Amino acid sequence: MNKAVTILEVKDVKKAYGQVEVLHGVTFDIADGQRVALTGPSGSGKSTLLNCLCGIEPIDSGFIKVNGQVFAQSSRRELERVRRESIGYVFQAFHLLPTLTALENIELPGQLIAMPTKERKERARHLLEAVGLSPRARHRPDTLSGGERQRVALARAVMHHPRLILADEPTGSLDSASGKRVLDLLETLSRELSIALLLVTHDLHSTRICERSISIRDGRITG
Amino acid sequence: MNVKPIFHIHLPQAITALLLLATLLPVHATWIEPPLRTEKGYPVPQPDVMPDIPAAHGAHREYAIEWWYWIGHLESPDGREHFGFQSTVFRLAGDPEKAGGKEEGNPLGNRQLFMSHAALTDVRRKTFYHSERIYREGWQAEAEVGRLGLRVGPIRATELPDGTGFRLETNYENDGQLRLELRPTKPLIRFGERGLSRKGADPAAVSWYWTYTRMEAKGALIRNGREIPLQGTVWMDHEISSSQLGSDLEGWDWTCMKLDDGTEVKAYRLRRKDGTSDPWSKVYWIDRDAGVRSVYADQFSWEENSFWTSPETGLSYPTRVTVRATDPRDGRERAYTLRPLVENQEFIGNDGGNPYWEGACEVLNERGEKIGIAYLELAGFGGDLSTRLN
Amino acid sequence: MSEPKTALHLIVTCTLRHWRISWPGYLLLLLIVAVGVGAFNGIRQASRAASANFGLFNxxxxxxxxxxxxxxxxxxxxxxxxxxxxxxxxxxxxxxxxxxxxxxxxxxxxxxxxxxxxxxxxxxxxxxxxxxxxxxxxxxxxxxxxxxxxxxxxxxxxxxxxxxxxxxxxxxxxxxxxxxxxxxxxxxxxxxxxxxxxxxxxxxxxxxxxxxxxxxxxxxxxxxxxxxxxxxxxxxxxxxxxxxxxxxxxxxxxxxxxxxxxAAQRASMTEAFRLNLLILSLIAILVGAYLILQALDAAVVRRRNETATLRSLGVSARVLFATSLSEALLIGIIGSFAGIGVGFMLAHGAVHLLADTVNALYFATSAEAIQLTSDDWILGLSLGIAFSFLAGLLPARDAMETPPAQILARGDWSPGFNWLRRPAPALALAGIGLLCLLLPPPTMAGGSKMAIGGFLAAGSWIMAAALLSGQSLVVLAKICRPLGQGPVWRIAISRLGDGSSRHRLAVAGLVVAVGMVTGMLQMVGSFRGTIENWFDVRFQADLYVSERGSSGAGNTNGIVPDIMARLVAAPEVEFADTLYLRKVDAPVGSTQLAGIDFAAWQTRISQIWLKPPGSLQPVEGAQPALISEAFGRRFGVLEGGSVTLQTARGPRAVSPIGVFADYGNEFGTAAIATETWQEWTGGERPINTSLHLVEGSDLNEVRDRLRLEFPGLDIRNGRELRTLALGIFEQTFKVTTALNGIGLTVALAGLLLGLLAIFQESARSWQTLGYLGFPRKQLVLAAGIEGAGIALAAWLSGTLLGLVLGWLLIAVVNVQSFGWTLLWQIPFPALLTFGAALTLVGFVCGVVSGSWWFLKNQK
Structure with a gap:
């Protein structure tokens, strides 16, 4: 971790859907290993911003740079590569592949970057243990509870040594106990693996694991 | 008149005469008169019939069985090619009441049945070809009455235009053909006592057996587009009967030899089912001027020297034989050893039933010297021939 | 990991595992491919075995x-x-x-x-x-x-x-x-x-x-x-x-x-017949392909989230396309292999039916052993795999366009299928079809012609109709909207009127099946009507006599002349129209030479004359003849001319002076005077005679008496003959009817699956309605109406397509292939019944799929 290095740089990003402007020139950045919370009410543009940050939605104007890669000049294939190699995503709805076991779900990003088999399997097991689910290695998602699923999703998100985790309401579908556990894990993983974190949430309690907080309202950064 | 001295003078003569009679007459000198017809109604060949040539060479439709049989050794003038051949036409009469007349214009008759056997032995290459065909009287087979005119499958035999002999044509596969002109060098021989050749104790088991023992053959073999000129000698049998083998007989071994001294020998052994030879088995000698003498089974032996087993039928044929016979002319024993020129000369018919061995041989004397050529026929080794023929 | 490796990994860990979990559905898919390939292969093998043996019974x-x-x-x-x-x-x-x-x-x-x-x-x-x-x-x-x-x-x-x-x-x-x-x-x-x-x-x-x-x-x-x-x-x-x-x-x-x-001669005689059968059997594969499309698309919809997750993990669209297409190929390969086996069995079932037909129409034959040749393997596999591949292209594209999960989470998303909305491709296809009609039909080995232009036109128009059919849905919804006020009606009609791509797809598939069925119904109906009409005109005699037991073209020995003479001399017989027939070689293939009472045919025997006797001038030196329409078309002498035929006496020329309609054989008939026929052929046996009885005779009494006197002859009155002829006719269309049935069943199964996919895709909307308090029963009813609407729209467009196809089959294909003119008859009652039935089935499909979806998704 080098706090001097900026992992994510967002400058004056604008985005509109048809006539409706959703982002009005958003600017902020995140340093290497830093944990930042992004809060705001529904409809404030959080999700849109996240989509732009992982290269899924194009921006109308402005500048986004992730781990040295500038998005505006990148082709779709390069953006896919960025997603595979540099970014880990945690969804509110977990989004695990239903036909894969917990261990296989975790391994998947490793396979996508052609991690050597031995290293991949070891890392996956290690991560599974780290999130406390070793006994569930061969279980499919439909036999796991919500909290367990999200923990598997966490492990998956860091499998491929990303530089940045984007977490979109990771506890939104969980009860408070599971949610707390997930947040703690998120913090631990970020800290121990030196991965920057952008945590999008509308729950202010969740921001405790972050070092800094940004709020967005009506498509503008307000704090 | 003193009676006693008369007995003294006549008795020794009577005894001598009796003894002479005993040695001269064979055991079966008893004449068995053949019936006029067989049980089935076919006429039986009668004694004292002289073949009326050339009409006799034609078909005798009413009689149950008839065959024309030619065998011979042929060589090319340069001696490099040597062939043996057998061409036989068999005729079987149908319904005894109808067999005599021919249905004109019927391409598929049912009054007569014909069969052809054609075999060719290539001595040099050790190959043997044979074919059998069976046809009803009609478009594919016919035999003229009143002269030789045979057309059965691949075999055609006709009189020569000048009447001096026959033309024999035999077709083989792949456009092959043997074309021969045959002219007898000795008159026609009538085998058997009073012109009837007897084949067993059954009164009807007699045949007219007419043979040209030595015919000069000239012609050619066409094979693979080549014409090979050939010459040699041919033996021709023409046998007519209405019942062949006695029912206790299994088969026969038969040979005809053409000896280098200008004579011929014909020998046959009728084999009984119990393995012994039927007493009606015979050996004939035909001398240079066509004189014929013969002995029955008690005067000759047929020794089987070695066997050949067919890889195809599994039958074992005694193909090397020695015939020892006491020549009645001088009482001396003659021995003739037959040695096949090609081992496999087994003739197998269309349905594989009743195969026989018939092939070109050479004749050796007791010292092992070649004294002539022959054809040897071994029939009935695969089953009961008599049922088939009767 | 390289893209191919990724794709392979996904196939193994995702696709195949889905197969294991939902194996009944996949088994059904494999079965559909197997049936499609099997029907095609089976028909080929059966018709080959039924008609291509050497015909040497010995x-x-x-x-x-x-x-x-x-x-x-x-x-x-x-x-x-x-x-x-x-x-x-x-x-x-x-x-x-x-x-x-x-x-x-x-x-x-x-x-x-x-x-x-x-x-x-x-x-x-x-x-x-x-x-x-x-x-x-x-x-x-x-x-x-x-x-x-x-x-x-x-x-x-x-x-x-x-x-x-x-x-x-x-x-x-x-x-x-x-x-x-x-x-x-x-x-x-x-x-x-x-x-x-x-x-x-x-x-x-x-x-x-x-x-x-x-x-x-x-x-x-x-x-x-x-x-x-x-x-x-x-x-x-x-x-x-x-x-x-x-x-x-x-x-x-x-x-x-x-x-x-x-063998080649015999095969060529039945070439047209067999080719037509084969093309019909392609229906099975075509509709099967449509069904696979539906099913695979439904699978893509079901796995939408999974696909979206993979996208968000950085898996490229290409990999997802390849993975999805591979699934289709796998189904194609496995299903095709199974199809070879199915075809083999089907062939055994069909061969006797076909042999009977060939016997009746062409020549004596008996069913040979069914043989599976390497051609069968190659063709069956290629066809099954190719169609599965084509069917899989659309769903694969669909999968490929799935956005990452983040976008998907927002709401109901559906692929564009924009090309379905644009009329341009459809109109282009329709134009191509018109051009195809101009293609002249090539002549086949046996002398008959292949209506290739007609078949190509049919194919183009079917595809065009499929593409345009979605519009009919929108129009139908607009028309039906004012017919109801309740919420159920509103929901259903609004969904139909939305004209979503998936709805259009569902209609398109059904339109094809409906169109083909309707077209065939017309052709069969027109044929029957034409034959009946022909019968009414042509067969006016009192009694019809033929050889007993001779049921077809291949089996006649001819009637012994003595017997015929005795029959004709019966006191009640006023006039006998006796027919002699002999197959002769023609310039191309073979044809029939008939011997008739030439004068009577021109005067007292009624026919359907396309050109009445005397309207054509015979060519000098040729024998005047009355020819059938098929003869005229085959040898190009409809307007006069001469044709040389090979008879037993050598080549002889015939020249038409009149043309009559004849639906008895497709090789044509040239009828000349009986005496000349006998001279040319050396024959003396007639094959049948039509008796006109003396005025006042009791028809059936005479018939019965003659039957007793001539037990070897078949004697029927006009009505009985008609029944017999129509029976043969029905028989020849049995296979067609069976194939139609298969095609339609497959299409309806496709509708069911299509509806399931529709509901799956709009899961969000259903859920919302549920939250709003809509009773489940009403939602299922709405689903039923939606299904009925799709079916009705399909029937309307399909019938239109079918009418066009019917015209095509009758006016173009039949004329070119067989050389006869049919009266176009539209079986309105049958069509309306069909429409009602289809709508009902659509409704049921909607209800079933709606219920099923609710059962599965709302525990």
């Missing part, structure tokens, strides 16, 4: 021939055998004269029981044949001498199969009808071993006996040539050498033909 006994020696036309006088004696002595071949004909076996009451093929062979010479000996067959009889087993008075030999089936044995008398005569013959023996597999319709006897039984003394059909050396048989040099030798030994009156030529 082969079961004598083995396969290499050449045939025949007269130039018609039967061969047996006296000609005398001129073959030169060839007879050659051991390179066997010459086997053959005569054959049909017998109808009858029971004690005289009713026909079975038709059999009686074959006459030289029972002695047959013992020379290798095949005969190899099979271990024998005509020997322990109790009879050889000369008692042969000859004109000898008995017949039946196969084990027939003996067992009909409970017959040696020594029984077999009663039969042949050539109009009733008789019986002794069974001399049973041929072959049990379970040897000889055909059950084969009876063998000595040739002279068969000549007597059939009343064809002095005649032969052919002499077969079987080469002795079976190894050399395959060497073309040897074959041609043999051919030369044979030809040089033949007299002028005889010709030599390779045996394959006969």
């Amino acid at each position: 082969e079961a006994v004598s083995g396969r021939s290499d050449f045939l020696i025949e007269a130039r036309s018609g039967a061969m006088p047996a006296s000609l055998l005398a001129e073959l004696t030169g060839l007879a002595g050659v051991p390179d071949w066997h010459l086997l004269p053959v005569i054959e004909g049909s017998l109808t076996l009858i029971d004690e009451t005289g009713e026909p029981v079975q038709q059999v093929r009686l074959v006459g062979l030289d029972l002695i010479a047959v013992g020379n044949l290798p095949a005969f000996n190899e099979q271990g067959l024998s005509f020997a009889d322990d109790d009879a001498e050889w000369y008692q087993r042969i000859g004109p008075e000898s008995g017949i030999w039946i196969t084990e199969t027939l003996a067992e089936k009909s409970q017959l044995a040696r020594g029984d008398q077999l009663a039969f009808v042949a050539g109009g005569r009733r008789d019986s013959v002794l069974i001399a023996g049973v041929l072959g071993e049990p379970n040897q597999g000889m055909p059950d319709d084969l009876i063998v006897a000595d040739l002279p006996a068969v000549q007597r039984i059939l009343g064809r003394e002095g005649l032969l059909d052919r002499v077969e040539v079987l080469l002795t050396d079976r190894i050399a048989r395959v060497d073309p040099k040897v074959i041609s050498g043999v051919e030369q030798r044979l030809k040089s030994g033949l007299p002028e009156a005889l010709v030599l033909r390779p045996a394959e030529e006969r």
Whole structure:
């Protein structure tokens, strides 16, 4: 971790859907290993911003740079590569592949970057243990509870040594106990693996694991 | 008149005469008169019939069985090619009441049945070809009455235009053909006592057996587009009967030899089912001027020297034989050893039933010297021939 | 990981596991491919086995021939055998004269029981044949001498199969009808071993006996040539050498033909028929492909989230495309393999049906063993895989366009399928179709023509209709909207009117099936109507007489002249219109030469005249003839001209003076005066006669009396004949009807799956409605209405398409392929019934899929 290095740089990003402007020139950045919370009410543009940050939605104007890669000049294939190699995503709805076991779900990003088999399997097991689910290695998602699923999703998100985790309401579908556990894990993983974190949430309690907080309202950064 | 001295003078003569009679007459000198017809109604060949040539060479439709049989050794003038051949036409009469007349214009008759056997032995290459065909009287087979005119499958035999002999044509596969002109060098021989050749104790088991023992053959073999000129000698049998083998007989071994001294020998052994030879088995000698003498089974032996087993039928044929016979002319024993020129000369018919061995041989004397050529026929080794023929 | 590796990994860990979890659905998909490929392959194999055998019935006994020696036309006088004696002595071949004909076996009451093929062979010479000996067959009889087993008075030999089936044995008398005569013959023996597999319709006897039984003394059909050396048989040099030798030994009156030529001849005769069948069988695959499309698309919809997750993890769209397409290919490969097996079984079922049809329409045939050739494998697999591939393209594209999960989470997303909305491709296709109509039909080997332009036009228009059909949905919704006010109606109609791509897809598939079914219904209906009309005009006599038991083109021996003379001399008969018929070689293929009462046909016999007698001028030097429409079209003499035919007396020219409609055969008929016909053909047996009775006669009484007097003849009044003819007609369309049924069933199954996919895709909307308090029953009803709407829209567009296809089939395809004009009849009642039924089924499908979806998704 080098706090001097900026992992994510967002400058004056604008985005509109048809006539409706959703982002009005958003600017902020995140340093290497830093944990930042992004809060705001529904409809404030959080999700849109996240989509732009992982290269899924194009921006109308402005500048986004992730781990040295500038998005505006990148082709779709390069953006896919960025997603595979540099970014880990945690969804509110977990989004695990239903036909894969917990261990296989975790391994998947490793396979996508052609991690050597031995290293991949070891890392996956290690991560599974780290999130406390070793006994569930061969279980499919439909036999796991919500909290367990999200923990598997966490492990998956860091499998491929990303530089940045984007977490979109990771506890939104969980009860408070599971949610707390997930947040703690998120913090631990970020800290121990030196991965920057952008945590999008509308729950202010969740921001405790972050070092800094940004709020967005009506498509503008307000704090 | 003193009676006693008369007995003294006549008795020794009577005894001598009796003894002479005993040695001269064979055991079966008893004449068995053949019936006029067989049980089935076919006429039986009668004694004292002289073949009326050339009409006799034609078909005798009413009689149950008839065959024309030619065998011979042929060589090319340069001696490099040597062939043996057998061409036989068999005729079987149908319904005894109808067999005599021919249905004109019927391409598929049912009054007569014909069969052809054609075999060719290539001595040099050790190959043997044979074919059998069976046809009803009609478009594919016919035999003229009143002269030789045979057309059965691949075999055609006709009189020569000048009447001096026959033309024999035999077709083989792949456009092959043997074309021969045959002219007898000795008159026609009538085998058997009073012109009837007897084949067993059954009164009807007699045949007219007419043979040209030595015919000069000239012609050619066409094979693979080549014409090979050939010459040699041919033996021709023409046998007519209405019942062949006695029912206790299994088969026969038969040979005809053409000896280098200008004579011929014909020998046959009728084999009984119990393995012994039927007493009606015979050996004939035909001398240079066509004189014929013969002995029955008690005067000759047929020794089987070695066997050949067919890889195809599994039958074992005694193909090397020695015939020892006491020549009645001088009482001396003659021995003739037959040695096949090609081992496999087994003739197998269309349905594989009743195969026989018939092939070109050479004749050796007791010292092992070649004294002539022959054809040897071994029939009935695969089953009961008599049922088939009767 | 490289993209191919990624794709492979996803196939193994995702696709195949989905298969394992939802295996019934995938099994169904495999089954659909198997049925599609099976129907196509099965029809091919069955029609091949039914019509392409050499037609040499003796082969079961004598083995396969290499050449045939025949007269130039018609039967061969047996006296000609005398001129073959030169060839007879050659051991390179066997010459086997053959005569054959049909017998109808009858029971004690005289009713026909079975038709059999009686074959006459030289029972002695047959013992020379290798095949005969190899099979271990024998005509020997322990109790009879050889000369008692042969000859004109000898008995017949039946196969084990027939003996067992009909409970017959040696020594029984077999009663039969042949050539109009009733008789019986002794069974001399049973041929072959049990379970040897000889055909059950084969009876063998000595040739002279068969000549007597059939009343064809002095005649032969052919002499077969079987080469002795079976190894050399395959060497073309040897074959041609043999051919030369044979030809040089033949007299002028005889010709030599390779045996394959006969098979080719027979195959070419039925080419048009078989081709049409084949194209119909393509329906099964086409609709099957549509079904696979639906199913795979439904799978893509179900796995939308999974796909979106993968996208968000950085898996490229290309990999997802490949993975999805591979699934389709896998289904295609496995299903096609299974389809080969299905086809084999189907062929066994269909072959007898087809053989009966060929028997009825073309020539005597019996079903040969079904054979699976390498061609069948290649074609079946290629077709199944290709169609699965094509069917999988759309869903694969759909999968590829799935956005990452982040976008998906927002709401109902559906792929564009924009091309379905644009009319341009559809109009282009319609234009291409029109152009295709201008293509002239190429002539096939047998002389019939292939309506290639018509088939291509049909294909283009079907696709165009499918593309445009979605619009009909929108229009229908607009029209139906004011018909109801309730929320259920509103919801259903609004969904229909939205014209979503998935709805359009569902309609498109159904439109194709409906269109084809409607088109076929019209063609069959028009055919029937035309034939009925033709009957009413043409068949005006009182009684119709033909040979008993001769049910088709292949089985007539002709009626013995004596019998015919006696019949015609009956006191009640005022006039007899007697028909003589002989197949003759034409410039291309073969045709029928008929002998008729030439004067009567022009005056008192009614026909449907396309060109009345005298409207055409005959060509000088040619025989004036009345020709059928098919004849005119085939040889281009509809407006006059002349055609040279090969008769037994050599080439003869006929020239039309009139053209009549004839739906009896597609090869055409040229009818000339009977005396000339007899002179040209040397024949003397008529095949049927139509009796006009004296005024005041009691029709049925005369019929009954004549039936008693002539038990060997078939005597019917007009109505009975009509029933018989229509029966044959129905039979020929049985296979078509079956294929239609398959196609429609598959299409409806596709509708079901399509609806399921529709509901799955709009899961969000249903859920929302549920939250709003909509009772489930009402939602299911809405689903039902949606289904009914799709079906109705499909029926409307499909019927329109069908009418166009019907016109195409009648006015173009039939005319070009078979050469006859049909009256176009639209079976309105049938079409309306069909529409009602379809709408009902659509409703049921909607209800079922709606209920199913709710069951699965709302626990």
